[in-house]
Amino acid sequence: MAVFTPVSLEEARAYLSQYDIGDLIHLEGIEEGVSNTNFKVETTTGLYALTLFEAATPIDDLPYFMDYTLHLDRKGYPAPGPAIMTSGETIGEVSGRKAALIKWLPGRWPRNPDTRHAASAGEYLAKLHKVGADFAQTRENSMGIAAWPHLIARCEPKAGQSVRAMAILEDFRKELYFLNGVWPKPGALESGAIHADYFTDNVLMNDDGHVTGVIDYYYACTDFYAYDLAVSLNAWGFTPGGQAMPEMISAFAKAYHAERPLSDAEVEALPLFARGSAVRFTLTRLYDLLNHDPSWVVKPKDPEAFYRRLDYHRAVKSGFEYF
Numbered sequence: 486m487a488v489f490t491p492v493s494l495e496e497a498r499a500y501l502s503q504y505d506i507g508d509l510i511h512l513e514g515i516e517e518g519v520s521n522t523n524f525k526v527e528t529t530t531g532l533y534a535l536t537l538f539e540a541a542t543p544i545d546d547l548p549y550f551m552d553y554t555l556h557l558d559r560k561g562y563p564a565p566g567p568a569i570m571t572s573g574e575t576i577g578e579v580s581g582r583k584a585a586l587i588k589w590l591p592g593r594w595p596r597n598p599d600t601r602h603a604a605s606a607g608e609y610l611a612k613l614h615k616v617g618a619d620f621a622q623t624r625e626n627s628m629g630i631a632a633w634p635h636l637i638a639r640c641e642p643k644a645g646q647s648v649r650a651m652a653i654l655e656d657f658r659k660e661l662y663f664l665n666g667v668w669p670k671p672g673a674l675e676s677g678a679i680h681a682d683y684f685t686d687n688v689l690m691n692d693d694g695h696v697t698g699v700i701d702y703y704y705a706c707t708d709f710y711a712y713d714l715a716v717s718l719n720a721w722g723f724t725p726g727g728q729a730m731p732e733m734i735s736a737f738a739k740a741y742h743a744e745r746p747l748s749d750a751e752v753e754a755l756p757l758f759a760r761g762s763a764v765r766f767t768l769t770r771l772y773d774l775l776n777h778d779p780s781w782v783v784k785p786k787d788p789e790a791f792y793r794r795l796d797y798h799r800a801v802k803s804g805f806e807y808f
């Protein structure tokens with residue numbers, strides 16, 4: 486569960502008094518999520534999520550995340566823009582943690598997504614890129630290709646306990662050598678603000694399978710739009726165990742392309758970006774697994790499921806195969 490930091494009703498009331506959003510009616514801890522503490526908050530004016538930022542979220546970048554979601558929200562994209570305090574601030578403090586009150590969005594993330602869900606998700610990823618294109622701030626991708634050697638190094642101290650982990654890291658050293666040689670240079674493809682963690686549990690939908698909200702922008706950064714598409718194809722186009730579902734990949738990619746047409750160069754870069762993003766999520770999952778304490782309630786995610794995606798993308802000859 487993800488209430489790492491408890492908040493009493495008194496503390497919540499004191500925090501909410503900094504906003505002009507009415508009186509607190511209900512405060513409820515949210516069990517899902519692995520990074521931050523989240524509460525659902527009901528006041529006399531509406532519903533909000535109260536997020537307390539835990540160690541995994543880079544505190545110095547909170548203004549970027551808040552300004553980006555506010556930008557999207559004000560332009561009509563279903564992002565949870567922050568509520569603004571009477572002081573004009575969007576970031577406060579609760580129980581010793583930096584905190585923000587953000588819009589509560591309707592819908593539920595799809596537990597068993599089918600091609601209808603994938604198509605709507607693809608359309609809304611393209612919309613995200615279009616609506617954010619005039620967002621002026623930038624943020625380096627802290628989980629991008631430049632960071633992967635550091636992610637490998639962070640896994641190394643504990644990898645010695647597992648033959649399998651050592652083999653994966655050895656494979657990734659070679660993979661990185663390859664990827665670095667062919668990765669597009671900045672400016673080679675269209676780039677801008679990307680979500681960078683557009684997984685099924687961050688996309689809320691209604692019962693008809695249409696997107697109603699896109700949450701969790703705490704990896705958002707400036708990078709190639711096609712890289713964000715590749716991350717999302719990995720997230721939506723495979724079973725939980727890591728087997729490819731070509732019809733899901735195709736439904737997502739086609740719907741994206743219908744909303745924001747991709748250049749041939751972007752399509753050709755997709756297998757490369759998909760390989761890179763498989764490395765990125767395998768590494769962060771492997772680190773979490775190697776450093777997991779069994780007494781923790783949050784269960785680590787499976788690195789192998791992401792590692793399997795790498796083999797799939799290695800066999801892809803052209804990005805057009807994804808369509």
Ligand SMILES: Nc1ncnc2c1ncn2[C@@H]1O[C@H](COP(=O)(O)OP(=O)(O)OP(=O)(O)O)[C@@H](O)[C@H]1O
Binds near residue numbers: 701
């Ligand atoms: N603004 C929001 N509107 C509606 N529901 C929300 C909102 N924010 C969070 N939730 C709900 O809370 C759950 C947990 O939130 P979230 O995924 O942001 O947690 P996290 O720990 O910050 O992220 P993660 O686990 O992806 O690292 C979501 O799955 C969603 O059900």
Ligand SMILES: N[C@@H](CCO)C(=O)O
Binds near residue numbers: 684766
């Ligand atoms: N979406 C990530 C975890 C949170 O960023 C994963 O599935 O590994």
